[in-house]
Amino acid sequence: MAAAPLLDPERTSMDIRKIDDNISVAPQISVEDVAEAARLGFKTLVANRPDHEEPGQPAMADIEAAAREQGLEWVYMPVESGNITDDDVNRFAPMIRDAEKPVLAFCRxxxxxxxxxxxxxxxxxxxxxxxxxxxxxxxDISGLAPRMAQQAADNS
Structure with a gap:
């Protein structure tokens, strides 16, 4: 029986940052990185970066094709940098809750x-x-404290 892949971000060239057992985040990944993400044990790949945000950025369609080829769930949920709306948060919350885990989400x-x-x-x-x-x-997301307090209050 083959050994299960190790979810060990330290053993990859990608800059994967583990938040908790359910989600890790990374800067922009390449098409080639998708196979590595699958090898590391990720089950869902989430793109929070719009296509064409900057020149030279890989096309999301190409990353999506690689994700599907590797058997990963793919979620394209582009969010404008510096302008995350409550609607964005309202879409992200159920997606991350219901996604097959662990999740690797990336943006710039x-x-x-x-x-x-x-x-x-x-x-x-x-x-x-x-x-x-x-x-x-x-x-460092300490600047989010007031907005996080509002999210907590809206949910109570």
């Missing part, structure tokens, strides 16, 4: 994915826990 730097995760998690997780997980993954 990984920050957008982390913000989407944090805002959707604020509905049922303490701000301190969210800040700690994000900080451990290399993202």
């Amino acid at each position: 730097s990984g920050t957008r994915c982390t913000v989407l995760w944090a805002l959707s998690s604020a509905r049922n997780t303490s701000a301190n826990e969210i800040f700690t997980k994000a900080r451990n993954a290399g993202y």
Whole structure:
């Protein structure tokens, strides 16, 4: 029997940042990175970056084709950098809840994915826990505190 793939972001050339056992984030990935993501054990690939955001960026259709070829679930949920709306959070929350895990979400730097995760998690997780997980993954999202408090209040 073959050994199961190891979900070990330290053993890859991609800059994968584990938030928790359900989700990791990364800066822009290449078509070639998709096979590595599958080998690492990811089950769902989420693109939070719009096509054509900057010159030279891989086409999402090409990454989607590679994801499907590798047997990964594919979710294209583009979000404008610096302009994450409540609607974006409302779409992200059920998607991440229902996605086959673990999930690898990517954007230009990984920050957008982390913000989407944090805002959707604020509905049922303490701000301190969210800040700690994000900080451990290399993202300072402390500026989101008021918006996270609003998400928590809207959910109560």
